[in-house]
Amino acid sequence: MEIPYTIEERPDTGLINSKIGIWLFLASEVMLFGGLFSAYVFLRLGAPDGAFHEWGQVLNVPLATLNTLLLISSSVTMVMSWASLKMNNFKQHKIYMALTLLCATGFLVIKYFEYSAKFHHGLFPATNTFLAIYFTLTGLHVLHIIGGMIVIGYFLGPGSRMWATEPEHFINRIETVGLYWHFVDLVWIFLFPVLYLL
Amino acid sequence: MEPCKVTHNSETHHNEPFIRKYIFSVDHKIIGLQYGITSLLFLFFGFCLILIMRWQLAYPEEPVPIVGSLLGGGGILLPEIYNSLGAMHGTIMIFLGVVPLAVGAFGNYFIPLQIGAPDMAFPKLNMASYWSYFIGGVIMVGSFFTPDGPARSGWTSYPPLADIEVGQTIWLIGMVFLITSSLLGSINVITTIIQLRAPGLTWMRLPFFIWSQFVTAFLLLLAFPPLEAAAVLQLMDRLVGTSFFLPSGLIISGEQLAVSGGGSPLLWQHLFWFLAHPEVYVLILPAMGIVGEVIANNTRKPLWGYKSMVYGVVFLGFMSFIVWAHHMFITGMGTAMSSFFQTTTMIISIPSIIILSAMFISLWGGSIRFNTPMLFALAFLPMFGIGGLTGLPLGLAAADIHLHDTYYVIGHFHYVVAPGTIFALFAGIYYWFPKMTGRKMSELLGKLHFWPSLIFMNGIFMPMFIQGLAGVSRRLWDGGLEYAHASGVLQWNEFMSVSAWLLGLAQIPFIINVIYSIKNGEKVGRNPWESTTLEWVAPSPPLPHVNFEKIPQVYHSPYEYSVPDREKDFTPQNEPIKE
Amino acid sequence: MTKILQKLGLPINLSIDGIAIDNVISLVHWLMLVLFIGWGAFFIISIFKFRQSKNQKADYEGVKSHLSSVLEVAVVVIELIILVGFAFPIWANRVNNVPDASENIVHARIIAQQFVWNFHYPGEDGVFGQTSLDLVDEIDNPIGLNRSSEGGADDIVTINQLHIPVNTKIRLDLSSKDVIHSFSLPELRVKQDAIPGMVIPVHFEATMTTEEFLVEMEGTSREGKGLEIACAQLCGLGHYRMRGYLTIHDQEGYEAWLEKEKSYLDEESDDDWDDDW
Amino acid sequence: MSIHTTTDIKSHVKVYVMVFAALAVLTLVTVGATYLNLSKGEAIFLALSIATVKGSLVTSYFMHLISERAMIRWLLMVTVFFFFVLMFLLTSSLFDQVNVL
Ligand code: HEA
Ligand code: HEA
Ligand code: CUA
Ligand SMILES: [Cu+2]
Numbered sequence A: 001m002e003i004p005y006t007i008e009e010r011p012d013t014g015l016i017n018s019k020i021g022i023w024l025f026l027a028s029e030v031m032l033f034g035g036l037f038s039a040y041v042f043l044r045l046g047a048p049d050g051a052f053h054e055w056g057q058v059l060n061v062p063l064a065t066l067n068t069l070l071l072i073s074s075s076v077t078m079v080m081s082w083a084s085l086k087m088n089n090f091k092q093h094k095i096y097m098a099l100t101l102l103c104a105t106g107f108l109v110i111k112y113f114e115y116s117a118k119f120h121h122g123l124f125p126a127t128n129t130f131l132a133i134y135f136t137l138t139g140l141h142v143l144h145i146i147g148g149m150i151v152i153g154y155f156l157g158p159g160s161r162m163w164a165t166e167p168e169h170f171i172n173r174i175e176t177v178g179l180y181w182h183f184v185d186l187v188w189i190f191l192f193p194v195l196y197l198l
Numbered sequence B: 001m002e003p004c005k006v007t008h009n010s011e012t013h014h015n016e017p018f019i020r021k022y023i024f025s026v027d028h029k030i031i032g033l034q035y036g037i038t039s040l041l042f043l044f045f046g047f048c049l050i051l052i053m054r055w056q057l058a059y060p061e062e063p064v065p066i067v068g069s070l071l072g073g074g075g076i077l078l079p080e081i082y083n084s085l086g087a088m089h090g091t092i093m094i095f096l097g098v099v100p101l102a103v104g105a106f107g108n109y110f111i112p113l114q115i116g117a118p119d120m121a122f123p124k125l126n127m128a129s130y131w132s133y134f135i136g137g138v139i140m141v142g143s144f145f146t147p148d149g150p151a152r153s154g155w156t157s158y159p160p161l162a163d164i165e166v167g168q169t170i171w172l173i174g175m176v177f178l179i180t181s182s183l184l185g186s187i188n189v190i191t192t193i194i195q196l197r198a199p200g201l202t203w204m205r206l207p208f209f210i211w212s213q214f215v216t217a218f219l220l221l222l223a224f225p226p227l228e229a230a231a232v233l234q235l236m237d238r239l240v241g242t243s244f245f246l247p248s249g250l251i252i253s254g255e256q257l258a259v260s261g262g263g264s265p266l267l268w269q270h271l272f273w274f275l276a277h278p279e280v281y282v283l284i285l286p287a288m289g290i291v292g293e294v295i296a297n298n299t300r301k302p303l304w305g306y307k308s309m310v311y312g313v314v315f316l317g318f319m320s321f322i323v324w325a326h327h328m329f330i331t332g333m334g335t336a337m338s339s340f341f342q343t344t345t346m347i348i349s350i351p352s353i354i355i356l357s358a359m360f361i362s363l364w365g366g367s368i369r370f371n372t373p374m375l376f377a378l379a380f381l382p383m384f385g386i387g388g389l390t391g392l393p394l395g396l397a398a399a400d401i402h403l404h405d406t407y408y409v410i411g412h413f414h415y416v417v418a419p420g421t422i423f424a425l426f427a428g429i430y431y432w433f434p435k436m437t438g439r440k441m442s443e444l445l446g447k448l449h450f451w452p453s454l455i456f457m458n459g460i461f462m463p464m465f466i467q468g469l470a471g472v473s474r475r476l477w478d479g480g481l482e483y484a485h486a487s488g489v490l491q492w493n494e495f496m497s498v499s500a501w502l503l504g505l506a507q508i509p510f511i512i513n514v515i516y517s518i519k520n521g522e523k524v525g526r527n528p529w530e531s532t533t534l535e536w537v538a539p540s541p542p543l544p545h546v547n548f549e550k551i552p553q554v555y556h557s558p559y560e561y562s563v564p565d566r567e568k569d570f571t572p573q574n575e576p577i578k579e
Numbered sequence C: 001m002t003k004i005l006q007k008l009g010l011p012i013n014l015s016i017d018g019i020a021i022d023n024v025i026s027l028v029h030w031l032m033l034v035l036f037i038g039w040g041a042f043f044i045i046s047i048f049k050f051r052q053s054k055n056q057k058a059d060y061e062g063v064k065s066h067l068s069s070v071l072e073v074a075v076v077v078i079e080l081i082i083l084v085g086f087a088f089p090i091w092a093n094r095v096n097n098v099p100d101a102s103e104n105i106v107h108a109r110i111i112a113q114q115f116v117w118n119f120h121y122p123g124e125d126g127v128f129g130q131t132s133l134d135l136v137d138e139i140d141n142p143i144g145l146n147r148s149s150e151g152g153a154d155d156i157v158t159i160n161q162l163h164i165p166v167n168t169k170i171r172l173d174l175s176s177k178d179v180i181h182s183f184s185l186p187e188l189r190v191k192q193d194a195i196p197g198m199v200i201p202v203h204f205e206a207t208m209t210t211e212e213f214l215v216e217m218e219g220t221s222r223e224g225k226g227l228e229i230a231c232a233q234l235c236g237l238g239h240y241r242m243r244g245y246l247t248i249h250d251q252e253g254y255e256a257w258l259e260k261e262k263s264y265l266d267e268e269s270d271d272d273w274d275d276d277w
Numbered sequence D: 001m002s003i004h005t006t007t008d009i010k011s012h013v014k015v016y017v018m019v020f021a022a023l024a025v026l027t028l029v030t031v032g033a034t035y036l037n038l039s040k041g042e043a044i045f046l047a048l049s050i051a052t053v054k055g056s057l058v059t060s061y062f063m064h065l066i067s068e069r070a071m072i073r074w075l076l077m078v079t080v081f082f083f084f085v086l087m088f089l090l091t092s093s094l095f096d097q098v099n100v101l
Helices: A017-046 A051-056 A061-086 A090-120 A129-156 A158-165 A167-197 B003-014 B018-023 B028-058 B079-114 B123-145 B168-195 B208-239 B265-299 B306-322 B335-363 B372-389 B391-395 B397-403 B407-437 B443-470 B492-506 B508-520 C002-007 C016-049 C067-096 C210-216 C251-267 D006-036 D040-062 D070-095
Strands: C106-113 C116-121 C156-159 C161-165 C169-176 C181-185 C190-194 C200-205 C227-231 C244-249
Touching: A017 A129, A017 A167, A017 B168, A017 B208, A017 B265, A017 D070, A051 A129, A061 A090, A061 A167, A061 D006, A061 D040, A090 A129, A129 A158, A129 A167, A129 B208, A158 A167, A167 D006, A167 D040, B028 B079, B028 B123, B028 B407, B028 B492, B079 B123, B079 B168, B079 B208, B079 B265, B079 B407, B123 B168, B168 B208, B208 B265, B208 B306, B208 D070, B265 B306, B265 B335, B265 B372, B265 B407, B265 D070, B306 B335, B306 D070, B335 B372, B335 B391, B335 B397, B335 C016, B335 C067, B335 D070, B372 B391, B372 B407, B372 B443, B372 C016, B391 B397, B391 B407, B391 C016, B397 C016, B397 C067, B397 C190, B407 B443, B407 B508, B443 B492, B443 B508, B492 B508, C002 C016, C016 C067, C016 C200, C106 C161, C106 C181, C116 C161, C156 C161, C156 C251, C161 C251, C169 C181, C169 C190, C190 C200, C210 C244, C244 C251, D006 D040
Parallel strands: C106 C169, C161 C244
Antiparallel strands: C106 C116, C116 C156, C169 C200, C181 C190, C181 C227, C227 C244
């Protein structure tokens, strides 16, 4: 017996299982980053006045702005790749997926330069509490990006065979991946001003 | 569902290789059993740790018999080992014992059955959840074999102590796996309950056990991540040299600590208790669920005030997120915060009282059968009552000044978790054993297990209130021998320890019973307790991967016992009423 | 109820502030007792009266009255009374009414460390000398006191010995050098965490001297054992032996003790002093 | 939300592009605002408001929350509520702490 409601919606809830699953996962992620954000606010308010602002001056705003734009672009390509499937255009879907991956790679490359510049100047997580929380938050976010890239890569490669056999199921999966990816983008939308601008 | 498909399916599954069927199984029943066996072993292990510690408390600095040679220190339990064992007892009992048994085992096995589903919504995730738990458990227990030994800063792991004590790193890594496991599990439970309910099984027809598991899963889902965040921060402190939890200017054994400082020890306490308070309701809610099932079945009448119980657990779950700082009254909290948390703490006792009252009142007018599951379930009520009521003085900050971090607290929560939750879990094992194996456990051995357990549990934990009132601190290696104010209550230590060892002996009938009954128990049919909920519609044990021959259709509320003018005193949920 | 609880282990109370705390403890234990007995009686009657051998057929509806809701509301009301009438004001007093040095009080600092209590008295001039991390020396100067700073010359530093006068407001400012400890005086109903990076004041007023207390304790298992300071928070492997001693003097006794401490100071050179073991 | 016709999707695509443009502009606005010499309070308020707007755009359109089932929306409301509880109680505890340092 198959597990019901993996592809078609359950009539009374109007949802498929994976949709609920991914949203629950994202809810827990909200609380995970919530814990870290609260830690940030807690430490910032406890620190001497202006200390966090001062420590934050070492960050590179133009690079981070570029990174923000990259992530936003990757988000829009992600949703376009899903829309392409909905319009039955598999080829276009693949292009958009590849673009998403490309933007993400760009993000990582820039992040790599940012990190190594910091290390080069002797700025480490242990240097002060601001850098500690900065490296923790962005590091965890980078891990989320890498995780997402692995999944996207899978659906771009071997995972895409499912399109031929079970298109409906495949679309659902891409939508799920997309939800995750937008969430990662969303986290960055808050990380960016909080860490770089304030 | 055409029957031919089912037979076809189950046949293919019969040919599954052993490893797919029993080790990396995706069948919720096998995973449930894996969880059950593993967590019982951990429970036993956690119990053994405290039995060793209780020797030191009863006979300070005398060599420990039997296991003494393993402990080093000439057989004497050294203070640092005592602290390790204490921290690991707490951690193992809660994170590796009770939660996996209550949620992983009972939840996994019986949620799909009680809602008439073929499996959990995400079988592979389910398997991942078990293995993540297993790895976390192995890491935790493995820490005993590392040169530094396991964590020694209490299960609460308060920094700065936890930042500087040995062993803590492994504890944190283990916790990350355990947290991951719980998150995956709770996603699965919630989705399953929302999506896979059998036709006709509306929200207000769900068995109370399902409701309790549903709320529990939400607590795990939303409360655990902040602890995961805190664990990451503590790991950073230990491995990368940050100072999230370390203020400036620390001097450890005469040396200034070489860190940047600027952190806050209280930050950890907030993040920890943001999880750990909901976590204690994770320990109790499934237990209440089990007790509800057993009571309805053995009083042969519906649960009184089912709806108020359901609203009660939902409200309880909600409130449990906003009481956490009642563990921190003594950290220098101001009036506004303490008033807020005292008030929420008093409020949260109300839904507990409502749920418990409903269960008491359910007894009135029943036709009560005193079989083993029912005995454990009945004992749960007053035992939880004692534990819960002693929570009230702790929740009043003024009274907590005297009682905080004394044995009174230890007594309070052991009454809720040991003769409370553990008894409920025993009730669940006796009650559902026939479903899992097709055989009943022995009633005689069951009673031999119950009565001594009840007596000795009280023997251990009742004197703790006395010691706590006297002001004896917890986590004392010598049980208070050093202190004058403890001198009047020290004589209880030996009594408590002997009770604990006898409690250990009292578990022998249980272990024999489990092993014996798997092969030799009395064979029973599908529904030996004449119960109404859906799990009893499936064969015993239920069919691999599919559970039911045919997904049942549900017609009415969960506990239709002794409906007037019916010939049988129970009407299963899937039996249409013929008026 | 306080009497019953004292039979059960609660030590007698030696402080003014403890009275209120004991009152709350008693009140809430009354509530607990009543609830427990009420429910317990109902429980026992139910299982006895409705056992299967006696009551073959269960009643589908069971209890019809809604008395239980009334009882639940009653519990809410009582809890509210305890909260608003007792718990909040007591806490407010503890937190807000910290006496400040201008009043006629004894003011001292406590610096906890693994596994010792360091006490710092301002000495005759009532001014605490400066302390600094760099001066900390575990043997000679555990709190890093700068004797040449303003008011520092006459400061008294003791280890594990807290001396206070009876019937006087005491204010202690708690901090810690390393990990979290908890300063606990069971007989005075005082308990407060000492957290590194923070300074938290506690205040109380003793009503009985150690001597009187010892007389009171004659014939009990406590006989001959004075008052102690316990550490209530796990602070490492020596947590169990982190014990200090509390002596409550009458006014003359206290002054005599101060004199004695001062004489030690005079005897010894500035950076070398007595630890009062 | 299930059954989309192709024209439906086409109109969606337009929305996606517009949202993308809005996000890009808002990003530049936040960065630009840092050169305005705002007071600390104003800067925090502005940055967080813009982030919130951007966040709602992403969730509403890219993640389709705007047309999502009530159950999902409830779930998120509860989560966000607890998120703020954590944030709020944690920080307010900092201001109600007895500490004479
Ligand atoms: C399952 C676990 C569980 C449960 C359910 C509870 C329930 C409650 N707990 Fe407890 N608690 C713990 C586990 C639990 N606790 C643990 C593990 C700790 C210590 C952690 C540590 O420091 O290591 C702790 C510590 C703890 C503290 C901190 C103490 C301190 O450190 O100083 C406080 C303070 O407010 C508290 C309060 C409460 C309250 C008010 C309830 C209420 O929810 C209780 C409500 C219930 C009732 C009011 C009972 C109702 C009674 C009846 C229905 C009937 C009676 C029946 C008969 C007579 C037959 N608990
Ligand atoms: C769920 C939680 C839980 C449970 C069930 C228990 C159960 C018990 N606990 Fe524990 N305990 C804690 C959680 C728990 N504890 C925590 C969190 C602490 C604080 C730690 C800290 O300070 O950091 C603590 C601390 C603690 C202390 C205080 C130590 C100190 O402060 O120095 C003591 C002292 O006696 C104690 C005793 C006991 C005893 C005698 C039991 C007994 O009730 C145990 C009974 C156990 C069983 C009955 C198990 C039976 C199982 C089997 C027999 C398995 C059979 C197997 C198969 C069939 C395969 N515990
Ligand atoms: Cu200091 Cu325990
Ligand atoms: Cu709690």
